[in-house]
Amino acid sequence: MDVVIGGGVGGLLAAARLAALGRRVLLFEKRRWLGGRFTNIVQDGFTLSTGALHMLPHGSRGPTAAMLEKLKIPVVIIDSDPHATIFLDGRMYTEREFRRLLSLRARFSLFWKWIGLRRSVPDMSYREFIEGVGSDLLTSFTDAFSRFTFSVSSEDLPLWEALMATAYTRFYGGPGIVKGGCKSVIDGLSRYIQEHNGRICTDSPVDEILLTSEGSVEGVSVNGEVIRCSALISDIGPRETLALIADRSLSPVREFEESVKGIRPVFGIKISFSSDRSLIGHSGVMFTPECRRVGGVVEVTAADPSLAPTGMHLYMSHQHLPRGDLTPQGVRQEIDLGLEDLGMVFQSFTEDDVLLVQTYIDEPVNRALQGSDLDPITPIKGLYLAGDGVKDGIEVEGIARSVEAVIESIVSG
């Protein structure tokens, strides 16, 4: 039997793939509901979310969509067109128009810098690389992109990770919104697992991972009951997985513990707000380089109007939360900066439009900063990881890619 700990999107994708192979799967979720940071919250007729902006970074052609299609799980993904716009000086620019705003010298310099990357990628931050172009406009755009997409300033994003994200976007395509919100994916996966002889137990926290004396997985303990398994996939995060292992003296556990030290979570704030008129007019990301905190805003109802009551429009902004001051006062200040940003971008915006402000610290935006992810196949025999501490790509798309790697490893023994 295979056991999955955690019913977030990572755990459910893994369980569904195992069930599709005819394996017996048992998934434990500590909460009463599934989906973790990728499901809906309905409030006053608006479909808000626990985390994600109802968006798949590579839309209908990405790895998540491909996995759902392979399993024949009917989820509609509405690709965003355009993928993005940039808000500057009180108006919105397309990506093409934005490029034209850059001086000829900056465009030329950027071109040669990209060519240079074909030879080797220097070990530097994305900010350092872009600053070398000598355009403040491009530097501020890059920072907004990084804050929105990775929840860190471009100073903290390794150049090679930014390049990887660009390459994935070229390969798979730009973002799309899930019709009906994130929960459509979660419902589709949980239905599939149960229809394929898998079992999902909610309200069932796993309290310990049990290992043999050689340090391989033996099973888990749930509410004191021991369940044995051959493969164990944990979707609760590398640190949290380690915390469930009592005996740290075994050598594979020590090796795992060492690798966990290298991951860095990233924090953020999401503000969901409404308007009675369309403020952006498309469902791609509107990047906001002039903002101090908000990196971008998405009008999710531009793709799926049913996410708001008739005649209303739903927006979600995302800003990173710098590591400095995470006290309640520090976080409050960051929220205020975000609200000021929204007031600067949308003249009609008032705090009355705000539906929900969510902060992501204990349950971060990403359990591992892009580039600090672990290998999903751990040194502990039989223990695999899923989720955003081991992603191979952007957000849920990276989660889907690493789930594939785990399944291949389990199947090949």
Ligand SMILES: Cc1cc2nc3c(=O)[nH]c(=O)nc-3n(C[C@H](O)[C@H](O)[C@H](O)COP(=O)(O)OP(=O)(O)OC[C@H]3O[C@@H](n4cnc5c(N)ncnc54)[C@H](O)[C@@H]3O)c2cc1C
């Ligand atoms: C503000 C914000 C915006 C985002 N926007 C996007 C976006 O637009 N697109 C996108 O692709 N991604 C986005 N993301 C990222 C995405 O939401 C996450 O990467 C993804 O949801 C993480 O899924 P997961 O399965 O790794 O973890 P989680 O969703 O955290 O799932 C883990 C599950 O494990 C359960 N659990 C924990 N401990 C135990 C235990 N001991 N026993 C049993 N169960 C346990 C938890 O209750 C939870 O359900 C965003 C995230 C945030 C916060």
